[in-house]
Amino acid sequence: MNSPTSSAAPRRPHRQRLAVTVALTAAALTLSALPATAGTGPDTAAPTAQLRVKANPAHQATSITPAHRKQLLAEKADKAPATARTLKLGAHEKLIPKDVVLDADGTVHTRYDRTYAGLPVIGGDLVVHEGPAGRTVTYASQTAPAVPTTTAEVPAATAKKTALGKAADQGTRKAKAGKAPRLVVWTAGGKARLAWQTVVTGVQKDGSPSERHVVTDAASETVLANAExxxxxxxxxxxxxxxxxxxxxxxxxxxxxxxxxxxxxxxxxxxxxxxxxxxxxxxxxxxxxxxxxxxxxxxxxxxxxxxxxxxxxxxxxxxxxxxxxxxxxxxxxxxxxxxxxxxxxxxxxxxxxxxxxxxxxxxxxxxxxxxxxxxxxxxxxxxTAGLGDFGESPALNEAISDMMAAAVEFHADNPADVPDYLMAELDDLHGDGKPIRYMDEPSKAGISAVGYAPLDYWSPETKNAEAHMAAGVGAHFFYLLAEGSGKKTINGVAYDSPTYDGLPVTGIGLTSATDVMYRALTVYMTSTTDYPGARTATLRAAADLYGAQSDGYEAVANAWAGVNLGIGYVNHIGVERPATEPVATGQPVSRRIVASSTRPGALAYSARSLPRGLSIDPASGLISGTPDKAGEYDTAITITNGEGDTRTLAFTWTVVESGGHYFTNPTHFVIPEHGTVESPMVVRGRPGSAPSDLKVTVDITHPFGLAMVIDLVAPDGTVVPVKPWGPWVLGPDLHATYTVDASAVSAVGTWKLRVFDGTPGIFDMDEGELQGWSMSF
CATH class of the missing domain: 3.10.170.10 (Elastase; domain 1)
Known part of the structure; x- marks a missing residue:
């Protein structure tokens, strides 16, 4: 397999997600492309009492009668063709209004389903926000639903048989498909495909009714979704x-x-x-x-x-x-x-x-x-959002139900069922006298019937967890947003909620937290929303309700940071911790500190004890230069906002020796899924040609490391093959040294290691990472 050329991809915390919002207002949070990295120093802030936030009445949803709602939806249906043209949708695409929310300032949020050539588009839903500030759109997916043909290669009968088998594999008993499969266009996976959607009914393992939606590719019969x-x-x-x-x-x-x-x-x-x-x-x-x-x-x-x-x-x-x-x-x-x-x-x-x-x-x-x-x-x-059947959407769906269940209990305030942040707390379902869920620290529930404990924190692997277990991330976020971190007693129940980074989180109260979640759900979330998308949606909701320069906005960001998602604010400054993997002498460095503040004015950056040869731009936060001395550097970066608030990040930065017979670039680079990345390395002081036995060592983390195709690009552009595709063996990571003949090219100049992810397209997984490479002359 040949590897296509691509520019180097900077390391980022997680894969690109489906939900995309365009034409965002200034209230949207600026996200860094730099990852949070272990090994950074302390960053503390004193805890405060629960925050009091005041909502902006202009951005409160108004109550509309069923008749008025029906009228608004009818009006939007009449205007749907014009709206589709305005959004530059394809000639075969149509919009079908599903829901409408009306704000006090006249802003209308209309949720649409989409069809292509008369076929439903799964993952094609979108929300149009129209008001005094103009129009913005939230898309479930940016993937265009155009498919080469709407004629299925796989017969409906075959798709039905496959769906019944796959449903049975997932535990559906007495499976049957009462209706014939329907053709749909599937865009939820990032690529438009003609597919069959079959609804299989039956009985779940616990005896509950089963209604499983199985989506199969209409060309290859590949199962794209199989969800209860x-x-x-x-x-x-x-x-x-x-x-x-x-x-x-x-x-x-x-x-x-x-x-x-x-x-x-x-x-x-x-x-x-x-x-x-x-x-x-x-x-x-x-x-x-x-x-x-x-x-x-x-x-x-x-x-x-x-x-x-x-x-x-x-x-x-x-x-x-x-x-x-x-x-x-x-x-x-x-x-x-x-x-x-x-x-x-x-x-x-x-x-x-x-x-x-x-x-x-x-x-x-x-x-x-x-x-x-x-x-x-x-x-x-x-x-409303119609959270779908793929990725983290099912987990978010479960989490929102836990959030609203707690809110309903507190709203009812029934003395016979004292409100709390527990689920089924008086029930002894497992014979251990414990609730089945704890929102302050979900993992306290222990191992569940599915063999896993609920998750307290988010990670890129969360999408692979069982939905009820992964729901712990969202439930924990909500508790932190409502009540904050640390020890407290509420209605006689003791809680002690931890945070991922150890920083305290101050809550805004259950009422305000519920307001944020409901607006995010009904106005900004779509069928593909995952946890990173939920973070964006709740920040937009908080900006609507309280303003982008409010304590309420910061509290939402801090609660997500408390479950290891995104940046939090200390002293009104949010900053993505810089990548602090080692750098090498003689190898150029370019790393930007990206920060934001909820207070007006430009940010200023300064640094102490950077590796020798590096400096920081006080206006942009760009750290650049070429290290010239190996060693350990106790570095501190200080960010100052327009009102004089400061935040300092301290960490140890290692510089390794590179030169002579051994050159290395330990900088981490993301390997895009089914894509290519290049990592540069400067070679100096090696006159003449490179050797015929050049040793190239690579360190790659990836579930299918052997599927990586690796080439060495010499300073004159000559491509020297290092590793071909395969063998096809499931084996995570690739740590190996290869010997190549590079005697046809000169040694001095900038070399590049090119890595192409050759994993077959049928696999959907997070990106891998090139964690460093070296050449020994």
Missing amino acids: HIRSAEGRSLYSGTVTIGSTRRDDGSYELVDPQRGGHRTLDATATSAGVLFTDTDDVWGDGTAADPQTAAVDAAYGAQTTWDFYHDRFGRNGIADDGRGSYSRVHYQATPGVPLANANWQDGCFCMSYGDGADGKHPVTSLDIAAHEMAHGVTSA
């Missing part, structure tokens, strides 16, 4: 005491469990049939507070539905889960199979309903308020 769409959470009953619930009197004087004030929400008994039978009663007094009475579970389910409805209505003016005034329905005593109780609860978009089991022993209905709110939040997410 029925969202479930573990739990048993957690009763809420004596509550008032909505019911309706019938003509015969009896009552049915239909809530007339909340869209006609119905509560059904699924003991005898999965479809459920409406609960009725003669005296409108429901249940007796024990699991022995079948109506008790119905009371909890109805209470959960009405409390969640009221939370969204009272806080955000939302009229029901889909904001259309329509009530869902709840089924209690749902069974995995006839006679086998379901130890779970779930939300299902297909029926717009909740299903509650009775626990593994059939005696503990899974009807707690936090579980009900968690599951119904999945419905809100589906009706």
Whole structure:
């Protein structure tokens, strides 16, 4: 395989993500292209009391009636062709309005699905923001949905058979595809492909209904997605005491469990049939507070539905889960199979309903308020951002449900269920007396049924974790944003939330944290949003609500930094810690310190004890020059903002010897996925030609290191092959020395090591990294 030429790629913290926002306002945070690196010195700030933030009323979403919402969507549908032309979409592309949010200042945020030649485009959704400040657009993906043909090479019957098999592989029992596969255009993976989408129904391993969406390439039959769409959470009953619930009197004087004030929400008994039978009663007094009475579970389910409805209505003016005034329905005593109780609860978009089991022993209905709110939040997410089935989106979906479940509990403030940041805290699901989730430190839950512990912090590998485990990152962020880090007691519950970098985080309160998340979800997130995208969305939401120069904005950034995502602010200055891997004598260095401040004015940079031969530009923060002396340097970089606030980063910088018979460049370079990177090296003091036995040593981290194609580019442009593609063996990293004949070229000048990622295109993974290389003459 030949490796295409490409310019050198600077090291960056993680791969390019799908969600892209264009025409950002000045409120958007400037992100550095330099990574945070281990080995940097202390960076401290004194903790403060919980921040008080004041929202900008102009950027608060206003409550609109279902009729007004319907009218706005109709207007947007009429204007959709013109909007598509304005956005320069292709001739075969059409926009379909899905949701609309109206701000107090008149800004309208319209969420669109997209089609191509009449086919749904998965990953093609976008949000248009139109207001006094102009128009901006948030895209789920920048990938154009154009495909060479809309005729599938793989027959629908073959796609269906593949989908059924793949669903079964993931644990779906009694799998069947009730509807024929539909053709779609898949753009979520960064490349437009014609694909089949098959909906496979059946039963999950725990007995819950299964609705699995399997997407297969219509040309190669490759499975592009295989995701469960029925969202479930573990739990048993957690009763809420004596509550008032909505019911309706019938003509015969009896009552049915239909809530007339909340869209006609119905509560059904699924003991005898999965479809459920409406609960009725003669005296409108429901249940007796024990699991022995079948109506008790119905009371909890109805209470959960009405409390969640009221939370969204009272806080955000939302009229029901889909904001259309329509009530869902709840089924209690749902069974995995006839006679086998379901130890779970779930939300299902297909029926717009909740299903509650009775626990593994059939005696503990899974009807707690936090579980009900968690599951119904999945419905809100589906009706808004529509977080998809790939990457970190499912984990973010789960995390948002945990966030909103906590918010609903605190909103209800029921003394029988004291609000907290725990899930199912009175339930002994695992027989250990512990809650199933801790938002202040998710890993405290220990090893789960899937064999992993919830994650406290983000990393590039988070996208590979099981969704409920990876949801810990988002839940931890939300707790830090609401309450801050460190030890505290809230409503009698002790918390002690750590941060990744050890820096304290000051919270803004649950109400403000929930405001930020809801606006980010409903206005800025899309189907492809991952955790880095969620960070961007919440910062935009905070800028809307509180201003980009506010403590609230800084708090959002600091909470994300607390879970190892992005930069935080100390003394109102945010800075990406510089790459501090070693440099070499005689090798040019160019590394920029990128910082931002929430305070006005330009930043100034200064440095102490840089490696000899290097200097820093006081205006740009660019460190450049050529080191001329090896050793360890205790370097400190100080950034000063326009108001005189300062922030100092201290770290040890190593300079290694390069010259004579041995030349090295230890600077790290990202190897783009299926792309090319070049690392330069200057050779001096070697007159004449290079040797015929030149030793080239490379250090590469990559899941498929042997798939890398490596060439040496001599100073005159001559390409000397170092390593061909293969062999095809799964083996991470590549640390090897190769002997090449370079006697045809002169030694002095700038050499380049060129690395091409030859991993087959069917694999989707993070970039690798060239961690350094050397030549021995």
